[in-house]
Amino acid sequence: MNTTTSLSSANASLTYDVIVLGSGAAGFATAVTASCRGLKVLLVEKTEAFGGTSAISGGAVWLHDTDQARAAGHHLPAEQMRLYLKEVIGTGYNLELIETFIEQGREALRYLETHSELKYSLRPLSPDYYPDLPGGTQAGRALEIDEYDGRRLGEHFKDLKRPPDGMLLFGGMMVNRVDIQHFLSFKRSPKSLWHCLKLMGRYAVDRLSHPRGTRLTVGNALIARLATTALANGVELWLQAVPESLIVKQGTVKGVQISVARPNPIGFRQRGRGAGHGWFCRQPKGRRAAPGN
Numbered sequence: 331m332n333t334t335t336s337l338s339s340a341n342a343s344l345t346y347d348v349i350v351l352g353s354g355a356a357g358f359a360t361a362v363t364a365s366c367r368g369l370k371v372l373l374v375e376k377t378e379a380f381g382g383t384s385a386i387s388g389g390a391v392w393l394h395d396t397d398q399a400r401a402a403g404h405h406l407p408a409e410q411m412r413l414y415l416k417e418v419i420g421t422g423y424n425l426e427l428i429e430t431f432i433e434q435g436r437e438a439l440r441y442l443e444t445h446s447e448l449k450y451s452l453r454p455l456s457p458d459y460y461p462d463l464p465g466g467t468q469a470g471r472a473l474e475i476d477e478y479d480g481r482r483l484g485e486h487f488k489d490l491k492r493p494p495d496g497m498l499l500f501g502g503m504m505v506n507r508v509d510i511q512h513f514l515s516f517k518r519s520p521k522s523l524w525h526c527l528k529l530m531g532r533y534a535v536d537r538l539s540h541p542r543g544t545r546l547t548v549g550n551a552l553i554a555r556l557a558t559t560a561l562a563n564g565v566e567l568w569l570q571a572v573p574e575s576l577i578v579k580q581g582t583v584k585g586v587q588i589s590v591a592r593p594n595p596i597g598f599r600q601r602g603r604g605a606g607h608g609w610f611c612r613q614p615k616g617r618r619a620a621p622g623n
């Protein structure tokens with residue numbers, strides 16, 4: 331769908347199978363999964379940049395018995411994970427939730443890695459937060475996101491949430507755990523020196539045409555990887571779009587009223603199971619779209 335065209339006329343009607351609110355890792359994982367299954371998806375982000383806290387996070391995941399862990403020879407029994415989580419969580423332990431996490435975590439990651447640009451690697455050494463508790467480990471659960479080329483996002487790179495300056499070198503260069511080790515060693519290791527020189531050379535070239543480095547690490551890499559797939563799958567991403575209210579009829583959500591920063595017509599009509607109808611109207615920022623406008 332051509333969003334611009336669709337939005338240019340008042341009272342136009344847009345229809346989506348899935349509307350996702352929030353463009354962090356959870357939102358993009360949902361958008362990617364839905365779009366991979368052939369569904370038409372709208373992703374609504376209230377701020378001017380996409381990625382949320384996820385984009386400025388470490389981007390690591392902590393899961394039981396992933397393919398990466400198995401490939402590295404870790405075979406941690408599920409009972410060990412249960413034991414550890416019971417020790418850490420205590421009375422808040424939710425059996426159903428934990429079992430789902432243990433049983434489905436690997437499958438969820440595998441699905442996203444198979445169907446999107448997402449790519450994780452096992453951290454060779456990464457103790458659990460409480461490694462000395464029963465069930466705790468020194469390695470085998472934490473995975474780190476592989477670096478990513480932000481240029482793959484094309485024009486959308488500029489809209490990816492920029493990490494705080496304190497997380498960037500030279501005013502715009504991202505690094506990961508391995509890079510930091512090389513920077514700490516470059517005076518005594520030719521290999522580390524070469525690694526750092528390559529990073530800085532790439533960064534220098536990037537800055538000729540970009541406001542910051544395009545080699546993305548940690549949370550920025552996570553979001554960029556998911557976003558590349560989502561956008562390639564046709565997911566529509568609206569920035570500075572604030573959901574005002576859900577449109578509920580007879581106990582069923584039929585649509586969402588959304589305010590956007592630009593005076594665009596907004597809204598959607600939901601289809602599929604529980605199908606209903608919604609509304610579209612020109613709405614300057616701060617005004618509510620009224621049903622039926």
Ligand SMILES: Cc1cc2nc3c(=O)[nH]c(=O)nc-3n(C[C@H](O)[C@H](O)[C@H](O)COP(=O)(O)OP(=O)(O)OC[C@H]3O[C@@H](n4cnc5c(N)ncnc54)[C@H](O)[C@@H]3O)c2cc1C
Nearest residue numbers: 352353354355356357374375376382383384387388389390
């Ligand atoms: C420095 C740091 C490092 C971290 N490192 C890790 C780590 O390595 N591993 C890990 O597992 N966790 C880490 N975390 C925690 C992790 O970042 C969060 O748990 C995770 O990002 C939450 O993802 P999310 O998609 O739920 O939310 P977010 O990434 O915060 O995304 C939510 C998005 O929704 C938008 N939004 C909110 N309300 C609305 C609305 N009404 N309409 C439209 N949009 C809306 C927000 O603007 C935002 O963009 C870290 C956190 C920090 C701060």
